[in-house]
Amino acid sequence: MTGVWFSWRIWAVFGILAVLPAFPFMTGYRLGLAFDALLFGVIAMSLDLLMGYTGLVSFGHAAFLGLGAYSTALLVERGVRSIWLCLLAAIVVVGLYALLVSYFATTRRGIYFALLTLIFAEVVYTFFRYTMAFGGSDGIQGLEPAQLVPGMPASAVDTPLKNYYLVLALLLLAYLVCRTLVESHFGKVLVAIRENEDRARFLGYNVRRYKMTVCVISALLTGIAGALYPIRLANATPDLLLWTVSGEVIVMVMIGGIGTLAGPVIGGAFFMVLQEEVSSYAPKIYQALGLSADKGVGVHLLIIGVILVLIVLFMPRGLLGAVRAARVRAPRLPAPVAAGGAK
Amino acid sequence: MNSNGQALLQVEQVSKHFGALAALSRVDLEVRDGEVFSLIGPNGAGKSTLFNVITGLYPPTAGQVRFLEDEITGLSPEAVNRKGIAKTFQITNIFPEISVYENVRVAVQSRSVEQGRPASLWRATDVRDEAMALLTTFHIAERADELAQNLSHGEQRYLEICLALGTRPRLLLLDEPTAGMTPGETRHATELIRRVASERALTVLLIEHDMSVVMGISDRVAVLHFGEKIAEGTPGQIRNDPKVIEAYLGGAD
Numbered sequence: 001m002t003g004v005w006f007s008w009r010i011w012a013v014f015g016i017l018a019v020l021p022a023f024p025f026m027t028g029y030r031l032g033l034a035f036d037a038l039l040f041g042v043i044a045m046s047l048d049l050l051m052g053y054t055g056l057v058s059f060g061h062a063a064f065l066g067l068g069a070y071s072t073a074l075l076v077e078r079g080v081r082s083i084w085l086c087l088l089a090a091i092v093v094v095g096l097y098a099l100l101v102s103y104f105a106t107t108r109r110g111i112y113f114a115l116l117t118l119i120f121a122e123v124v125y126t127f128f129r130y131t132m133a134f135g136g137s138d139g140i141q142g143l144e145p146a147q148l149v150p151g152m153p154a155s156a157v158d159t160p161l162k163n164y165y166l167v168l169a170l171l172l173l174a175y176l177v178c179r180t181l182v183e184s185h186f187g188k189v190l191v192a193i194r195e196n197e198d199r200a201r202f203l204g205y206n207v208r209r210y211k212m213t214v215c216v217i218s219a220l221l222t223g224i225a226g227a228l229y230p231i232r233l234a235n236a237t238p239d240l241l242l243w244t245v246s247g248e249v250i251v252m253v254m255i256g257g258i259g260t261l262a263g264p265v266i267g268g269a270f271f272m273v274l275q276e277e278v279s280s281y282a283p284k285i286y287q288a289l290g291l292s293a294d295k296g297v298g299v300h301l302l303i304i305g306v307i308l309v310l311i312v313l314f315m316p317r318g319l320l321g322a323v324r325a326a327r328v329r330a331p332r333l334p335a336p337v338a339a340g341g342a343k
Numbered sequence: 344m345n346s347n348g349q350a351l352l353q354v355e356q357v358s359k360h361f362g363a364l365a366a367l368s369r370v371d372l373e374v375r376d377g378e379v380f381s382l383i384g385p386n387g388a389g390k391s392t393l394f395n396v397i398t399g400l401y402p403p404t405a406g407q408v409r410f411l412e413d414e415i416t417g418l419s420p421e422a423v424n425r426k427g428i429a430k431t432f433q434i435t436n437i438f439p440e441i442s443v444y445e446n447v448r449v450a451v452q453s454r455s456v457e458q459g460r461p462a463s464l465w466r467a468t469d470v471r472d473e474a475m476a477l478l479t480t481f482h483i484a485e486r487a488d489e490l491a492q493n494l495s496h497g498e499q500r501y502l503e504i505c506l507a508l509g510t511r512p513r514l515l516l517l518d519e520p521t522a523g524m525t526p527g528e529t530r531h532a533t534e535l536i537r538r539v540a541s542e543r544a545l546t547v548l549l550i551e552h553d554m555s556v557v558m559g560i561s562d563r564v565a566v567l568h569f570g571e572k573i574a575e576g577t578p579g580q581i582r583n584d585p586k587v588i589e590a591y592l593g594g595a596d
Binding site: 180181183184185186187188189191192195196198199200201202203204205206207 | 398419420421424425429430432436437438439440441445448449450452453454455457458462463464465466467468506507509510
């Protein structure tokens, strides 16, 4: 095992996240937003295993998210209330689907890999969107809350606060898994594949097997996050499976800092909060521009777009990369001799 | 050198056609354990194609390749490497945006106990000593933390060899290891390769254009011309073979 468990910075961040709900500005609404922010942090981080470490761009992560969400929704709808059984179902469903997709997608490289993941995901979207047994375009609505412990009263689970801690626990677990993975023997091979996959083969590595394995791991993490998704809004809708969601997750990885794990978590959280905050100011923005609300729809989206474009243009290594670069550039006092060598 | 005469690599009647082009025609080759065997010939003679057939990049159109009596014809590059054959590339082929050390580490760890086991997902064997020893041998240890793409051309050629040696091969295929080197660097590289080969009891199959390298390092030499083997023998025999002189001087027109 590597030093990941002893990195004080990570435990400090999780410590802050753990006490975050205690602050007065964390209303129930904001806790819900934080839930989404951390959930998409997990998803962006799992995509970073592919994009940042292996050099594979998946354009189909919405399918892993959506399949996880539908697994939970379909089970809860049929009276299976245990969140653990829902997670197990999501692991099986998403795992099998990911094996299928990666088996075919890893036969191709670059844009063709991305397109194959996209095509598979679009098939899944279409299936759920037009299958009336699964609610068609409405999806599955009005779910009863899932339960952490069998027999526990529903109210004991279904609070924004408990949901928040559930997804925070997932984030911590997913981070430790991803960090351990990228520091391992396996992770070093992934980076070699990203750098030069032909050369990796001539060093005796079965590149395709490595690619399939990392695809399935990434998909499972996203699928598990997806399985938790319905517990907040008590629904699962086909929108989750749409290709735009896959595109947004790619944007999260890019703006957060590709190939850093922590960066995409920041990117995911930033993206969700930005979207929510700018949208909440939308009426004021329309007012300032002299537009009526119905004619001004979309103007606030333009603002989000401009902010994202500026980040990509001026922070090519993402938010985390920019912070790290600023820290290196910042003038520092000469370190005392006694502290030399300690980082 | 310390050739004991046992056949390590046997290429039997290997042909490789690309459409109408016969890149290799019924080539026979036997590389014995412990020797340095060189493959020479004008551009387009099929030398690199033969390497690619041996190492599994292309299956041959006909014929067989055997290594230690095992048939390896048509195996994938990774499977051929696991049998004990490593290759360096004519055009430098490294992992550019990771450090020199990380380059060699990924090669060396391919032979660690974790390889291919579930434990490789959460563990990494400490291969630092072996990796650094390789870098030291090739005089690039002090560049270990540099990105591989920042090395000079000559240093990258050495890193290329380190990657191949990291997989602990019995047979090392070198495709023009001194390509692009100055005469001084070439001399140095030749001595180094010869020394490393004898220290590690390696068998070497070498493609080389530079005749001073070939004549200085080889136990035996084979000459390819338009995909056919036209001569084989000691460096002295090859130097005076009329067919070889014809191929190099007459055929070059």
